[in-house]
Amino acid sequence: MKLSQGVEWGMHCATLLAQVPDGGLMRREALAVHYGLPEAYLSKHLQAMTRAGVLQATSGPKGGYRLARPADEITVLDVVRAIEGTAEPFICQEIRQRGKGASSPDECRLPCQVNSVMRSAYQAWEASLRSVTIGELVTRMPKSVLKRNQRLLSA
Secondary structure, three states: OOOOHHHHHHHHHHHHHOOOOOOOOEOHHHHHHHHOOOHHHHHHHHHHHHHOOOEEEEOOOOOEEEEOOOHHHOEHHHHHHHHHOOOOOOOOOOHHHOOOOOOOHHHHOOOOHHHHHHHHHHHHHHHHHHOOEHHHHHHOOOHHHHHHHHHHHHO
């Protein structure tokens, strides 16, 4: 499965926003500069995360972004879905019922083995991403990165 670069950007922005002191906001420009990202493209991903309820946006001269919920309540899957959407990556076309080798409708009452395997793999992938929160990702960061971020965020 291939995910867009927006997922990586969104995950890193969410972990940085999780480190912002309570009540604080971070401007889009600052997020872009922090990671060396093009602001216009990052903006689209931040907006998608806001629409999905992962981030909260405040407009105006003192506006910016913050997490919409505590970091321990936002999963990696929440961020992936915000950026990529919720559509499953595999859509069975039921080709087993076409062509010279077509199976009869009677033989196709249950999902085919290919569909079953792909669905099972997708469900396992989702469960894995659902089991990790943004808060957990922050705790896995090197202490040197956390200290540097703390210095930059308090400046």
